[in-house]
Amino acid sequence: MLKRFQCGSIRWQITALAIGPLILMALLAAVMQPLNLIDFHSVSDDKKSAIRIELVVDQVRAATTREHVVAILDSVNKSGLPVEPVSALELTGGDQALPNGAGFAKLVGYGLRSDLATALRTETADGALRNVLVVGVDSERALAFAPLAKKTDAWISDKQVNLILKILVVLLPVLSLSFYAGCVISAPLKRFADAAETLKPDEGPDTLFEENGPSEIRTLAKSLNDMRCRVRGMINDRTRMLRAISHDLRTPLTRLRLRAERSTQPELREAILSDIASLNEMIEETLTYLSKDRSTEKLLRADLPSLLNTVCSDFADIGFAVRYEGPDRFAYGCKPRSLARAVSNLVDNGTKFADAVTVCLEVAANGAVRIAVSDNGPGLPAELRAKVLEPFFKADTARNANDHSGFGLGLSIVDDIARSHGGVVSLTDARPHGLVASIELPAEMRVPAGATVDKAAAAGARATGGQGKLVTSR
């Protein structure tokens, strides 16, 4: 039954949900109707009143003086039980029907000693109280007791409690049924949402979305899984295409380069070689921007000064004045290859416009890191600063770029990498002139426990397949 409900279509589930509880409510109400619970009247309250009345009668009987009687009655009155002396004549003539709720009716039957003469009166000849129980003291005197003042300190009356209980008895099953059914209907949707949230197109199983539950959900799951397969296919196609392009472009470039090297005209040769270098740079840049390597690189603790020094040395070795300033040692959890790529893009950018570039590492007291790449070039107008981070934007007109300006992806790559580290890239003015490009990173990223270089390396070796064995067995 439940199974069928879960697998039915959402349309029927909702219809059942709307109608089912309604029918249930009607049924319950019909069953509850005759159970109009008896008017609660506390027996123990009656007993208490009876005992008090007996006590008062006994005290009045035992009283010797008239003043004493007045004092007793006075104190009884004050204690909350209205009483007054009446003539014993009131006892004769049988019970009068008291209006409903006077509460004394059962007192006689329940509690009072049988030797006490009692009578119910709506009113007495010489008393002020109405609806009283008259109890004989002796042959002449009697006492008229008004009903004990109802305690009104409870914030809710018995009747209200009764009503609420009844409503609860009807509503609770209906509400819980509705809630449960609602959960059953929405559970697959919730699973969907969770799955979609953690979805990575290139990882995980092929059928991420479970194809069960209501028929609509099954259809949706199936189409989402299909879509995921298509996306995956497209990503694979793209990767294949990129590899093919990079191979197919590089082969003629290699040919061209070898031909150019054989040229007998030095000027022409240099020009062609420079064009080839810039073409190659563009291929590299595009591949880097599109490749997934950056996002898949593992976080590990890396020594930032050595990383920055290495970038600087690489540039210094090809003839640029690039130097590092900052601490000698500082371990920081990051993706070292990506970060090195980001810093080298910034330095590369700097070397295009300036003759000296400085890479500064600053570590704040809270462990936040700032890598500032400053140059002494012409700087960048403020209005262009946000734009240069966008892909394919080139500020050529503003900064006299040479031929090797690439596709304008360099700073976008830096921005992507900074973001993947939870940081930001900012561009500011250098003094007296130039540009400072800073990567600001938050304090220590969480490195998964045990993810030291060794393990990451081992994982890397595994990831490249079983070929690693060849090496170790040699």
Add this chain to the structure above:
Amino acid sequence: MNASLPMTVPETAARILLVEDDVAIAAMLIEMLGENGFAATSAGSAPEMQQAMQRETFDLIVLDAMLPGEDGFSICRRLRADSATPIIMLTALGDDVDRIVGLELGADDYITKPFNSRELVARIKGLLRRAAYSSERPPRQEPLQFAGWRIDPILRQLSDPDGVHVSMTTAEFDVLIAFCRNPGRVLTREQLLGLTHAGLAGPVERSIDVHVSRVRQKIEPNVREPTLIKTVRLGGYLFTPAVERG
């Protein structure tokens, strides 16, 4: 096309087999290698390579990664199974995965297209020199440890005693790995040059001393008084710590 040019080079020239499917590149490389004093033969595919290898033995193989039929990586693995001939992979895919795969399969070096022909010649010379110098062929590729540091020649990763990743330039890494493979031996500057690619990185010629000082900067506890890499007067450098397989 098997363009062998045995007439133009002396008998003692190192024999190089170039496995490259692009005819024009192959022809130009063969000529260029011939001009640089090597006896080069080319093969356009795995079967042609097989034939060439049956005819003669080669001192070094330059292998293109992308070949019709069996690709370069697969050929590399096959060759490594029963020969120690140095292999340089030519790859059009400059990413690290290819490099690592190539090196794990047993390639001794790699070079990315489009390359500088001088660089190819320099690397060929370097490898031949290394092969002649090192009695133990091929150099050990497994990770090594010294003084708590760990160095992995394949992944080209260095980590300090706390497991923190330390970055190095190519030349610095080559210098350090050369030291690690020859601990307790005085290495002259010439030997170090031969064991590394240092000096052919670009227009600025850096002396071995510059690279050694940068390595010291990164690994020595106190750079002013180096204890790991000691300078030997008039000799070269000595790597003092014990090196074990890691």
